[in-house]
Amino acid sequence: MRFLDPTPTCQISRRTFLGAGLSTLLLPSVTSAGNLLPPSLDLESFIQNEMRKANIPGLAAGYARDGVVQFAEGYGIADIAKRRAVTASTMFHIASVTKIVTATMIMRLAERGKLALDEPISHHLDFPVVNPRFPDMAITFRQLLTHTSSISDARYYEIDFRENDRDADLSLTDFLKQYLVPGGGHYSKTGCFSAARPGAAWDYCNVGFGLLGHLAGRIGGVDMREQTRRDIFTPLDMEHTSWTVKNTPQLHSAVPYDRVDGALTPVKPVGFPDWPAGMLRSSISDFMKFVAASANGGRAGDVELLGTATMAQMLDMRAPAGLPEWLSGQGLGWMASPLAGQVRPNHWGGDPGVFTAVYLAPATRSGVAIFTNAGASAENRTALKNIADRLFQAAAELTRPSR
Template identity: 75%
Template sequence: MQRPVCHHFHEESENMPVHTPAPVSTVSRRAFLGAGWSAFLLPAGAVAGGLASPASDLEDFIRNEMRIAKIPGLAVGFARDGVVQFAQGYGMANIGQRKAVTANTMFHIASITKTLTATMIMRLVERGKLALDEPIAGYLDFPVANPRFRDTAITFRQLLLHTSSISDARYYEIDFRQPGHDADLSLADFLKQYLTPAGGNYSDATCFSTARPGAAWGYSNVGYALLGYLAGRIGQLDMRVQTRRDIFAPLAMGHTSWTIKDTPESLSAEAYDLVDGALVAVKPVGFPDWPSGMLRSSISDFMKFIAASANGGKSGGISVLGGDAMAQMLDMQAPAGLPTWLNGQGLGWMASTLGGQTRPNHWGGDPGVFTAAYLAPATRSGVAIFTNVSASAENRIAVKNIASRLLQSASS
């Protein structure tokens, strides 16, 4: 069975799962190489309403990075002081239909979703519904314990910091993805089958690590799925409904969805793999651990969330999160086992080096998509970049270059 792609990527990871999906439709290699990438790089799509266009030299820089990295479609936005400065699309959302990326094109943002899930947990903390360092057990309707350390409680903070000891090893042995549609397996059933000894997907050896909870870092999609489930139980409403009510609606994020079925085809970015120099369209994937990576959003929408995250929790006069809670999210820790490509781990957000500066960030990747978001709290600036092609060494460099240029301009 093919290993599934992780919902998360970092540029220096040597253990990134590899996925080569079956072709659905292909731009022929001969036509592709003959036309060159300039054929796909249409003029920039419509700017989000009321926003300025990026400077022409910046647009040239973005198009050049796309051409080098063979990125068919890209959306980028920049925010400062809680205000979105620009949000714009470049290239093709759908090559076959000659459909350009616009500021309202909806991309699968993959693991950047985790920053939203973490924000919902922190909203519940602010409301006094939970404490970060208390055990999660009292909020669950099924037991969750590392079989090697049953006497050690798993806490909310550990889940947020990826130190809970819940392991994705078994997760990568099973392909939970369903190409073309949302998962049939519910979040609750996914978690019960994975985390409880009676579950059909449970394994003492691979569902939990050998580290005691809280002792070591281990990136966990399953851990963030559990956070989403906990948010639903504690908030007494499915977390997807809570986010629509408490974050998406106040920020006027009308082009954001948790599901494939609720993403209009007319707005959806087609996903592509680059195979032997040719772009191969791949079906969108659904998976049951939606709090860890299923969110779909436009750059015009998501930049409002990024603006708040970079600005003490406030965007356009709307408070997504209080300043203290936002500061806690960006307070970077260095747990044992933190990989060398990271400088720190916060609550949802991570930190690594970009342009010589340590920046809170999160990356995301699934078949046919690669995304990144970076914050610069010192200048209250943030950037997000969405692409509709699977991660590669080239597009990781391109995304970093674009993000670095934007954040350096904010500090100059």
């Protein structure tokens, strides 16, 4: 769930494919009215060709530089059955890209002196979180943000926590207590915690980011969803962004599609109890405002999400033991890996029927995002990387001074 290779825990039932082949369904791009740098026909053709090769029905892409969204585009189909086009306002489930928003909220609290990255999280919790193999070793905020806390998703992947077509009934607090506290319904000494001591090894962890969201709520005095709405979404005028399935209008939502026997098949949107790890839904026109600030030292226009030093701290990449070879580094929430030969901070997301990516180029204060309503595949991954690289290239061409 919610990573480069999400692994469904149940089989998708076979359905009849709705509509004709993808090549006959691709629609022209739908451009945001606020675009400063409309992409060329060459870029549009490139993106649509990548979509055809990867069998992606709908895609949204954007580029930002110097704290300003330069463009946000929709391509293809949001709903095949209704032939509804993707627009810049279409809301996609962005899956694990959610984690960089959760990390940003934690860093806002750190800036305000509400927490210290290297202090034990136990100072702020209402239940114990202790690796039973290392009962005397504290788990810290920095460890949660860098996937080195020793909390493990192993048991998480053995259980299907998803709710189809609705939000999870299980609250975040109850989910965490059942998973992390001895005697909890999903607790396992060996499945919920790794054999490595806290801080010793990298182990990607959705549960850890769920815990960060719970901590943000306790420290900030209000549910983190309300904090992000108040401190991030509203200041950035992000009107098409939601934490819940319930508050994502169907008319503005991209239908997720998985591949069954080679055919695109609609799947229900999913809800998970660990919403801080991957439940955010947003449009490209909205989310690019967040990307613009992240690429620009924490500021977009008059809105300061984070101070420059704090944003740089998030993007300070380290290489903990166990970091997989396809990653170049791990920051605070953000990761780093090569894109066309250049190492760039990024984060990817995947859940049933969706695959997403965000990349930053801090040296040029620029960033890109790509959202799709097709499940993870090798072809989809290649397409997203190619499109991200082409967006950076196109933007560089458009902003290069004329001689």
